[in-house]
Amino acid sequence: xxxxxxxxxxxxxxxxxxxxxxxxxxxxxxxxxxxxxxxxxxxxxxxxxxxxxxxxxxxxxxxxxxxxxxxxxxxxxxxxxxxxxxxxxxxxxxxxxxxxxxxxxxxxxxxxxxxxxxxxxxxxxxxxxxxxxxxxxxxxxxxxxxxxxxxxxxxxxxxxxxxxxxxxxxxxxxxxxxxxxxxxxxxxxxxxxxxxxxxxxxxxxxxxxxxxxxxxxxxxxxxxxxxxxxxxxxxxxxxxxxxxxxxxxxxxxxxxxxxxxxxxxxxxxxxxxxxxxxxxxxxxxxxxxxxxxxxx
Amino acid sequence: xxxxxxxxxxxxxxxxxxxxxxxxxxxxxxxxxxxxxxxxxxxxxxxxxxxxxxxxxxxxxxxxxxxxxxxxxxxxxxxxxxxxxxxxxxxxxxxxxxxxxxxxxxxxxxxxxxxxxxxxxxxxxxxxxxxxxxxxxxxxxxxxxxxxxxxxxxxxxxxxxxxxxxxxxxxxxxxxxxxxxxxxxxxxxxxxxxxxxxxxxxxxxxxxxxxxxxxxxxxxxxxxxxxxxxxxxxxxxxxxxxxxxxxxxxxxxxxxxxxxxxxxxxxxxxxxxxxxxxxxxxxxxxxxxxxxxxxxxxxxxxxxxxxxxxxxxxxxxxxxxxxxxxxxxxxxxxxxxxxxxxxxxxxxxxxxxxxxxxxxxxxxxxxxxxxxxxxxxxxxxxxxxxxxxxxxxxxxxxxxxxxxxxxxxxxxxxxxxxxxxxxxxxxxxxxxxxxxxxxxxxxxxxxxxxxxxxxxxxxxxxxxxxxxxxxxxxxxxxxxxxxxxxxxxxxxxxxxxxxxxxxxxxxxxxxxxxxxxxxxxx
Ligand code: SF4
Ligand code: SF4
Numbered sequence: 001x002x003x004x005x006x007x008x009x010x011x012x013x014x015x016x017x018x019x020x021x022x023x024x025x026x027x028x029x030x031x032x033x034x035x036x037x038x039x040x041x042x043x044x045x046x047x048x049x050x051x052x053x054x055x056x057x058x059x060x061x062x063x064x065x066x067x068x069x070x071x072x073x074x075x076x077x078x079x080x081x082x083x084x085x086x087x088x089x090x091x092x093x094x095x096x097x098x099x100x101x102x103x104x105x106x107x108x109x110x111x112x113x114x115x116x117x118x119x120x121x122x123x124x125x126x127x128x129x130x131x132x133x134x135x136x137x138x139x140x141x142x143x144x145x146x147x148x149x150x151x152x153x154x155x156x157x158x159x160x161x162x163x164x165x166x167x168x169x170x171x172x173x174x175x176x177x178x179x180x181x182x183x184x185x186x187x188x189x190x191x192x193x194x195x196x197x198x199x200x201x202x203x204x205x206x207x208x209x210x211x212x213x214x215x216x217x218x219x220x221x222x223x224x225x226x227x228x229x230x231x232x233x234x235x236x237x238x239x240x241x242x243x244x245x246x247x248x249x250x251x252x253x254x255x256x257x258x259x260x261x262x263x264x265x266x267x268x269x270x271x272x273x274x275x276x277x278x279x280x281x282x283x284x285x286x287x288x289x290x291x292x293x294x295x296x
Numbered sequence: 297x298x299x300x301x302x303x304x305x306x307x308x309x310x311x312x313x314x315x316x317x318x319x320x321x322x323x324x325x326x327x328x329x330x331x332x333x334x335x336x337x338x339x340x341x342x343x344x345x346x347x348x349x350x351x352x353x354x355x356x357x358x359x360x361x362x363x364x365x366x367x368x369x370x371x372x373x374x375x376x377x378x379x380x381x382x383x384x385x386x387x388x389x390x391x392x393x394x395x396x397x398x399x400x401x402x403x404x405x406x407x408x409x410x411x412x413x414x415x416x417x418x419x420x421x422x423x424x425x426x427x428x429x430x431x432x433x434x435x436x437x438x439x440x441x442x443x444x445x446x447x448x449x450x451x452x453x454x455x456x457x458x459x460x461x462x463x464x465x466x467x468x469x470x471x472x473x474x475x476x477x478x479x480x481x482x483x484x485x486x487x488x489x490x491x492x493x494x495x496x497x498x499x500x501x502x503x504x505x506x507x508x509x510x511x512x513x514x515x516x517x518x519x520x521x522x523x524x525x526x527x528x529x530x531x532x533x534x535x536x537x538x539x540x541x542x543x544x545x546x547x548x549x550x551x552x553x554x555x556x557x558x559x560x561x562x563x564x565x566x567x568x569x570x571x572x573x574x575x576x577x578x579x580x581x582x583x584x585x586x587x588x589x590x591x592x593x594x595x596x597x598x599x600x601x602x603x604x605x606x607x608x609x610x611x612x613x614x615x616x617x618x619x620x621x622x623x624x625x626x627x628x629x630x631x632x633x634x635x636x637x638x639x640x641x642x643x644x645x646x647x648x649x650x651x652x653x654x655x656x657x658x659x660x661x662x663x664x665x666x667x668x669x670x671x672x673x674x675x676x677x678x679x680x681x682x683x684x685x686x687x688x689x690x691x692x693x694x695x696x697x698x699x700x701x702x703x704x705x706x707x708x709x710x711x712x713x714x715x716x717x718x719x720x721x722x723x724x725x726x727x728x729x730x731x732x733x734x735x736x737x738x739x740x741x742x743x744x745x746x747x748x749x750x751x752x753x754x755x756x757x758x759x760x761x762x763x764x765x766x767x768x769x770x771x772x773x774x775x776x777x778x779x780x781x782x783x784x785x786x787x788x789x790x791x792x793x794x795x796x797x798x799x800x801x802x803x804x805x806x807x808x809x810x811x812x813x814x815x816x817x818x
Contacts, residue, residue, distance in 0.1 A: 038773060038774055041772065042772070042774070042778065045772060046754070049754060109339060110339075111344065111348075111349060111350075112344030112345050112348040112349045112350035112683070113339060113344060113345065113348075114345070114348060116348075119347075121678065121679060121680070123679035127679075129678070138518070138519060138520050141428055141429065142429050142430065142431070142518075143426060143429055144421060144425060144426055144429040144431035144432060144435065145417075145420045145421055145423075145424045145425065145426065146424050146426050146769050147420075162416075162420060162424065163412075163413070163416075164411055164412065164413050164414075164416045164417035164420055164421070165338075165411050165412015165413045165416075165417070166410070166411055166412070166417065166431065167352045167353065167410075167412070168429070168431060168514075170345070170346055170352045171346070171352060171353060171518060171520075171521060171672065172518055172520055172521075173520060174519065174520025174521075174677055174678075175520075175677075175678060176345075176346050176347030176676055176678065176680055177347075179345055180338070180345060180352065180412065181337070181412070182337055182338050182339040182343075182344070182345075183336060183337035183338075183339040184337060204337040204338075204412070205337060205338070205411075205412030205413040206412060206413065207412075275678070276520075276677050276678075279519045279520060279677075280519070281519075281520075
């Protein structure tokens with residue numbers, strides 16, 4: 001049997017192993033079988049690497065990067081019109097309700113522990129502040145374990161199970177829109193029954209932030225897949241909880257990769273600005289303003 | 297061949313017992329504070345969300361950097377002593393190695409106590425560590441590199457002393473035998489050790505500088521935090537680390553020296569004032585370099601027009617952080633002047649040198665605080681309220697416990713092992729190495745080193761995913777561990793050269809090696 005065949009066989013075995021359904025792991029996150037798998041994989045990989053570095057490297061690369069081919073990949077974005085915003089705070093409430101954000105508690109020790117995926121700054125005028133969903137997000141670059149990452153549709157998402165709570169991403173975010181669970185979140189009394197079943201609650205010790213209501217996007221996509229219709233911009237415009245609630249329609253959501261969508265058009269407007277553009281983070285949230293009315 | 301044993305080993309005085317007992321109190325208090333923190337969450341600390349009036353990193357991170365700095369200072373001193381053959385520092389090389397090792401032990405709890413989920417941190421980092429994050433360098437190179445570097449020095453340099461101790465009627469003989477690891481006390485082994493120490497130093501010093509820089513880079517690459525985003529951050533970290541390390545060494549050497557004096561130990565003159573003078577002269581030079589760095593840095597941010605950078609600088613110079621800042625500057629200047637004047641007039645006072653050593657350590661802690669905190673509380677680009685940060689009892693307790701634990705480790709070590717390299721009297725027997733032994737040794741060394749380097753490179757590439765779409769997990773799980781093991785094996789390849797058992801075959805022993813037994817007093 002020549003070297004290539006051996007390698008192919010090896011790849012087949014490993015691929016089979018890794019694609020199997022994950023069994024619930026032991027207390028320490030790894031089962032004995034898992035450990036054997038990893039050890040075997042590593043020794044095999046080293047052997048293959050010494051025999052034929054190029055091929056084995058390519059295999060390892062493909063194994064991870066193999067991703068589904070898609071037609072149109074959306075790029076989700078948001079436009080916030082500061083002319084329209086009255087500072088009513090509806091978006092803040094709707095976001096908290098939708099995303100199971102714990103209630104702020106009173107007392108001196110709780111100062112600075114609130115979680116506000118959508119924050120409302122007030123300087124000099126009302127100023128809604130979600131995660132900018134940067135295209136080149138500093139928070140993702142610094143996470144030591146890949147708990148915050150950017151997906152194919154440009155959403156910067158947070159893996160709560162993976163987060164180790166080092167808060168490096170909070171330091172890195174120039175917009176200060178990441179929030180840490182300083183203690184175990186609580187929902188007093190019957191409020192617990194009002195939790196949104198589509199969104200997981202977060203334990204103490206992890207970081208969280210706005211996800212552009214990822215669960216709503218998923219639900220709408222599934223709905224469209226069932227009815228075999230394309231996603232409609234009209235529906236997308238008010239898809240996120242904040243956009244759906246805003247009484248003056250100051251917040252518009254949509255697909256930036258669709259040139260016909262409302263967000264795409266509005267973000268070309270002469271009034272459009274991006275916050276802290278000079279830092280090179282390429283935010284996907286655009287603010288519409290009259291020159292000089294916002295001082296970022 | 298003979299040696300003079302110090303008095304203290306395996307003899308416990310009342311002073312020693314009482315002091316150790318006293319140290320257990322803050323340690324217990326720190327553990328209690330940490331348990332509370334685990335139970336309640338980080339709300340029990342003074343840290344809060346940035347932008348909502350707080351700072352998300354606090355005292356623990358400051359002290360993590362501080363202890364890592366001590367490690368750097370310690371191990372670099374030990375390495376440079378071998379590299380440049382500095383006679384004056386030879387008696388304190390073991391102290392320097394111990395300072396490095398024990399400080400690193402203390403850096404770990406400081407870092408872990410900062411994590412929201414420490415157990416997950418310890419489990420996930422080896423699995424999913426991202427080479428792109430500056431924490432990768434911090435966790436791997438700084439933590440593991442420092443650890444193995446200080447351990448390999450301590451081990452190799454201590455083999456002869458361990459061999460000597462193994463001949464005495466001490467308890468735990470196996471410990472000394474294990475440490476000696478086949479050492480036979482021959483002249484050739486000793487020569488080989490000196491050669492290895494030199495080469496090891498040559499490799500280790502750049503590695504350590506890189507590791508300490510990676511700590512600076514944690515802050516230096518943050519575009520979003522005015523005051524941190526700075527190319528000078530990495531070199532500044534290196535110099536400040538060296539300052540605190542040398543300062544701490546002056547302090548420890550002086551303490552050990554005075555203890556030996558009072559005990560009337562055969563080693564009471566081992567650490568002479570020359571050693572302290574050497575260190576103190578090194579210290580003032582380092583302080584001068586650091587002051588220069590700081591001046592350049594400040595000037596740059598003062599000249600930056602009305603930017604947030606300037607807000608942070610103003611808060612530091614004249615705002616709420618001014619007392620800390622000016623105290624720090626004062627401490628640096630006073631220590632510099634003390635040491636410099638002593639140097640100019642060639643008149644040295646041990647007390648003053650120790651005072652300067654302690655003062656620079658206080659200054660280094662304050663400086664770390666000023667690096668970490670103001671950029672979080674004042675350095676927000678968007679119009680958030682300015683924050684504040686006051687460490688709580690729990691945070692102070694954990695840090696104090698770390699200091700106490702480090703001291704306790706020193707105290708314990710003093711009782712089981714010579715803290716100053718043993719004086720060897722008489723000549724070592726000579727057993728020439730056979731030519732094939734030399735070749736085998738080299739082959740072993742080259743083999744280990746290449747294996748280690750291969751693992752390092754493969755592990756790093758598999759964690760870094762060079763050329764692959766970003767923002768995914770490491771190509772192969774646990775590759776950070778492979779990287780770490782690679783670093784470790786590479787660092788240990790000189791040790792393999794030194795301990796590989798090809799020095800002689802037992803038939804070659806023409807003269808038996810008769811080690812000393814019983815204590816010899818001068
Ligand atoms: S705004 Fe902050 S949290 Fe959101 S993607 Fe950008 S850096 Fe990350
Ligand atoms: S807090 Fe969590 S998400 Fe943020 S950098 Fe640390 S591990 Fe990553």
